[in-house]
Amino acid sequence: SRQAYFANISYIDDKVGQIMEVLENTRQLDNTIIIFVSDHGDMLGERGLWFKMSFFEGSARVPLMxxxxxxxxxxYTDPVSSLDVTPTVADLAGISMEEVQPWTDGMSLCSMLDGKARTEPVLMEYAAEGSYAPLVCIREGKWKYTYCTLDPEQLFDLEADPKELNNLAADPACAEQMEAFRVQRDARWNLDAFDSAVRESQARRWIVYEALRNGSYFPWDYQPLQKASERYMRNHMDLNELEDKQRFPRGE
Incomplete structure (x- = not known):
């Protein structure tokens, strides 16, 4: 499975190279912002875990270039969040943060590009894939604090323990740090309300689930709809236009 995963990495690297080549050939490379990021990692068998579904580094840590x-x-080694991508793109495009900030919990990373250190902690939430209760995490400096009402707390020093093998949550030497994270946690989340909101949403969706599957049903799964009339060169496009697009690729 790891060999297959590494093959996927090689594949995407090759595809990124193709995109870069097109940008260069079409003279767009010098005025294009390129962001490479992923939504999550994969545990790949570490700790007996697969897929994501946790805040261990293998699952939660992703590239951002x-x-x-x-x-x-x-x-830049300061922890950031994928939630920061949208406000960063908006900031780079010259869009006022006042227009973006009400719609996201992220923050622009442009100040970091100017050499300023990030002061806000990175917040993470997980309540998917059949989890029994919400899982939250705070990543700040070298520390990672994870909490779920059904499980023991976790605290890792990622500088001294990058593989997260030594849980410091019960270590008396870290009592002050633990208390600080608990204060942050309670200030930022109402986990009882969080849990209730998820269950209420599930109940609403179950009520309409069967009805929505009747008639014209479009699943959430990626399923591109193809128009047979446009799959082949017939009579919907001028031949010169088709050949021009082949020589000089354009976005939609």
């Missing part, structure tokens, strides 16, 4: 005009090359 940015390149483009006015972006200085460098390595």
């Amino acid at each position: 940015m390149a483009g005009p006015n972006i200085t090359p460098g390595l």
